[in-house]
Amino acid sequence: MGKTATWYKEFAQNHDNIKHSIAGAGAGIVSSIVTCPLDVVKTRLQNQGKSVPGVKAYRGTVGTLSRIWHEEGIRGLYRGLGPTILGYLPTWAIYFTAYDYCKGRWGKEFGHDKEWLVHIASAMSAGAASTSMTNPLWVIKTRLMTQNERTQYRYRNTLDAFITIGRQEGIRGYYKGLGTSLFGVSHVAVQFPLYEKLKNYLRADSDTSGSTSILLASSLSKMAASCATYPHEVIRTRLQNQTRKPFKYKGIRHAIKVILEEEGVRGFYKGMPTNLLRTVPSSAMTILTYEILVRKLDQMKNL
Template structure:
């Protein structure tokens, strides 16, 4: 195992394919999560995930559930590719002579992966949240903005730096998420290995990804609520504005109580569980390695 090399291009392909499949499957639930997290006391339009999705379909049509999906599908490929490939990279270089990583080293690898991914995650989430929440604001103000125009307006008024609004909150969410997720997944996945040198069956990787993903998602949900609020540029009637992470956290706690930090946790767990389950199956099936092997094989 010591001389085993990782193929970075293959890992990037695997991560990208996994992200595309996963996002396509769970995006409506992610939209519900964003809208539930953004609504404040006194302006509650939705009582639950199902209520949000039903009202979205009624007011915006079926494809309203995929508002902002184009941004996510475009950027999720590099985002998931960086996250998964970076974790593999750090695990590979933190291992000693192929020995099993200690829990601390697994957490360090996850920390590195979470830190690397925010380069793409922050602008992706920034744009996605504006588009996902536009329907909720429109329902209050009776104004609908085109997706392309919203992106152009954001860039014009805030510049490239505006796409990184909420960077600190994104780091505070994604780094702890990766610190929890990757070690937990690795250890759960290892339980299903037939032998030390063999891969776990695909269903074990899927279940391990689901359990680890949902656990990590709920654990960092308070940071996700704060991040979502900070990255939402439009506000509903009488809704609070925030100057930073601590100001946002204080106002949520004061005005909405501790339970507000768990808004959307159920939706987020439902999004992350299959997303990472699918990601790990695609990743461990080695689709990227297969594709590169076909491209590099000599032609007859």
């Protein structure tokens, strides 16, 4: 009887891990396909440094969308979708699995009186794990989204980019911007604890349905986290796009100094309106899809 109980407990735990992996990956794919054009616009605006005479600059969300459409067509608006999908598969799978595992394990150690600490530690650990393991795909995604007739790099597709980066830049090329991305782990440390709090608060309101509370909580928490941590995305994009020496930005601190001198504080917030326009519905869609998939998988388990 004891062995049977132990086996069932292990089976249930494995099922939960698989469930969260599938739900996380599926949610990431849905949101990335829908919001890819805005992701392209945001990335190009982030990568745009100070104005250069004779070089046409991207202007705002609508202006950039229109320009890409006229110059590159529909394919231009979906540049980088391949590595984005490939990236979201492991990223969200790793993230949600690690998040739920850490939340369950540390919840037993800290108890309910320190629930806020459990959420923060779980979010940061899961974010660091997923970011470190998938950084090469995000480097490729960023370069594909920003490449045009003026860039030093021209990749035919995801595989060509992977091979070219490895041949020309070595293993370090795959991990450009990783340090900045790890600083960005603070993003999820703000978003998910706030999401959990808002979701519980809104669910306590009898006038708010389950799906509505999830959408509101995810949107508000994502907006707050994006505003608080956005500058690291601009720095990361610039570092990831450097291919040939001498590099303009020699590291995170140097990038901060150069951007501040050349573009001022506004330089750290380039593309932020587009980012909010993209990430808020994207996050809402991701988390809602995730919650729905988890419920469906639980129902399948109970059949």
